[in-house]
Amino acid sequence: MRTSPLIAAALAGCLAFPATASASPARPPSAHGCALKGATGWTDEGHDTDPVRFRRATGTHRVLTLFADFPDARATGPTAPYAAHLAPAADWLREASYGRARLEVTPLHRWIRMPAPSASYGFRRGLTFEAHERYLRDAVTAAEPYADFSRYDMVYVVPAREASEISFSPAYLFDPATPGVTADGTRVRWAVTFGQDMWRWGHKVVAHETGHLFGLPDLYAFTGETHRHVGGWDVMGDIAGTAPQYLGWHSWKLGWTRDDQVACLGAPGRRTVRLTPVERPGGTKIAVVRTGRTRAYVAESRRAEGNDEGAPSTGVLIYEVDSATPTGEGPVRVVRARAHAPGESFTDPVAGVRVDVVAGGGRGDVVRVVRWRGASAGAV
Known part of the structure; x- marks a missing residue:
């Protein structure tokens, strides 16, 4: 069972990371190592969108x-x-x-x-x-x-x-x-x-x-509490949400964010990443920690401006993506409704992932992403 964000944050300081987590890769890995393949046969969070059935987004x-x-x-x-x-x-x-x-x-x-x-x-x-x-x-x-x-x-x-x-x-x-x-x-x-x-x-x-x-799935839930998965953080969820800018993951999937704007951690290690808010062009848009064949955690910077001028909070939004989860069943799940501020952390000890918000400010946010456990068999 996954640890809740609040409990996980409290546990984060008690976790001992193996030596492999303290060393950064010699060169930043390619973003392709964090791209997920779709596994539903329809609209999902995979990057291999069918170019025949769906309209190109650019x-x-x-x-x-x-x-x-x-x-x-x-x-x-x-x-x-x-x-x-x-x-x-x-x-x-x-x-x-x-x-x-x-x-x-x-x-x-x-x-x-x-x-x-x-x-x-x-x-x-x-x-x-x-x-x-x-x-x-x-x-x-x-x-x-x-x-x-x-x-x-x-x-x-x-x-x-x-x-x-x-x-x-x-x-x-x-x-x-x-x-x-x-x-x-x-x-x-x-x-x-x-x-x-x-x-x-x-x-x-x-x-x-x-x-x-363009190939995007519904992020609201077809059954139960409608907006329990992402709240108002993406127009594919709550259309009337206060922060409807497409998630950085969606922008990457659609080709609006380039591969060189994605910081990928696809193997055990750690990276410190300066994120530019997704509401603005340019800069690094998302930090991705791949945890399995169809799963990854994503961190992105959000600000109350542009299409998100009514955003309920600013800081680092953290969510999990699963390209094997069908539309309407929670292919994206935000770990908590409020964006994370500097000094706050999120940890998933089962997946072996931690995200620390190191700093924030007008230009964006700095995060440290850590993966201390190998992904499940057949992940890559």
């Missing part, structure tokens, strides 16, 4: 936004307020990615009449892939006379507010084994169909659902 993403109403839920107002409600997502994502991901959104400013009543599409939790694809196909087919789909990489579908049956916002990832949805000689591979929850979540629902198109 570069410009040309997005066509469609506005849909229904025979039983006809729109009574213009489309402009809908587009304006989601528009800040482009700047949010650009800042979150350090300018390495850009949404180039083109709204088709007309209401597209869907061929079936809104209630017939079955928008309930547990919505099947087939039902979702039918909804997307109907929207694309209705819009095809008015847009050239070959010019776009992704499609967003926004329903009229009158369509209360279209309640939530799932992402659509194509299945290459099926005919799928095509228009203008182009297959629609990636889409988000928004629901009425967009009015509650605001533009950050775009960042969350588009994150799925």
